[in-house]
Amino acid sequence: MVRPMAIPPTVEEDAFADEILRYSNCQHTGLLTAEAAVEVFNRSGLSRYELRDIWGLADGDANGVLSKDELIVALRVMGWVQNGKRFTEALVDKPGPLPTIQGIAPPRPPENEASSSSPQQFPSVLPVDVQRFHEMFVNAAPVNGYLDGACSWPWR
Numbered sequence: 001m002v003r004p005m006a007i008p009p010t011v012e013e014d015a016f017a018d019e020i021l022r023y024s025n026c027q028h029t030g031l032l033t034a035e036a037a038v039e040v041f042n043r044s045g046l047s048r049y050e051l052r053d054i055w056g057l058a059d060g061d062a063n064g065v066l067s068k069d070e071l072i073v074a075l076r077v078m079g080w081v082q083n084g085k086r087f088t089e090a091l092v093d094k095p096g097p098l099p100t101i102q103g104i105a106p107p108r109p110p111e112n113e114a115s116s117s118s119p120q121q122f123p124s125v126l127p128v129d130v131q132r133f134h135e136m137f138v139n140a141a142p143v144n145g146y147l148d149g150a151c152s153w154p155w156r
């Protein structure tokens, strides 16, 4: 039996587990195979001894694959160990920082979506604009490469 977590998975943990299942092409079964887990966990930068302990704890039913719940256990403990905690089973009982897994970015929390879209409001510069700016620059007869401020931005 899987030991239930004292604190249920956070939205971020749940989403990160989904992301890893997707990355490993295991999203249909919802089970992370040992082979896929090794591939993913090795990207955490933890030692194989730490990973062995984490795997042993996470695969609570010892069937050699991680269910999503078991994967979240692994992620939670990995996050703590990456942040300098010594491995203990008690780490499972408190949500910590999400682990860093190279090549797999944790999904953005929903509340960040609004702010992350703001940079896209800047008009993109098309190549034709670059050419036009270049012509304006040349036509303004730069002296030693510098322009008078009033000349360099004529559309003001």
Ligand SMILES: [Ca+2]
Binding pocket: 058, 059, 060, 061, 062, 063, 064, 065, 066, 067, 070
């Ligand atoms: Ca299992």
